[in-house]
Amino acid sequence: MKVQERELAKSIGRAISKRRLACKLTQEQVAEQLSIGYEAVSRMERGTVMPTVARLIELAKIFDCPVGDLLIESSNRSEEQGEFISSLIKTLREEDRRFVLEILEKFTVHLNR
Structure with missing residues (x-):
């Protein structure tokens, strides 16, 4: 990943983590709802993996928020x-x-x- 993309991935990861914690969900619970391993959720939250648009939409549904909120929180x-x-x-x-x-x-x- 380029430096800019890495920083964006980290910002989005922080937004995902913040929303997950606000919903009082564990990484395991989110992973189960997404049908993925909890390690994948951890990688998204740490910003080592950039979630796809489809994944962001799924996360927004889990967190009961507009998908745009995940992006706005991470915007510069x-x-x-x-x-x-x-x-x-x-x-x-x-x-x-x-x-x-x-x-x-x-x-x-x-x-x-």
Whole structure:
């Protein structure tokens, strides 16, 4: 794999792992639903294997999320990262969203110095 592809595979792997853990599933349980060995799930999560589009669709069904969420979480494009931040805070109360945005703004100002 090229360096860019490796980094993308790692990012997608982190998104898969995060979703799996949020669903309180083990690698073995996901593997069973996919009819593959748990080692294959482990390789996807570590980013040593890039999952196919078909596999991402299957994973999205298991995790009960849109397939795009697995890609957006792993994107390095600012627009998609903004969508990801939006998805994280949308369930918060208005005052909590404001609090998160204030912190994010302070971090951004600090990092731009």
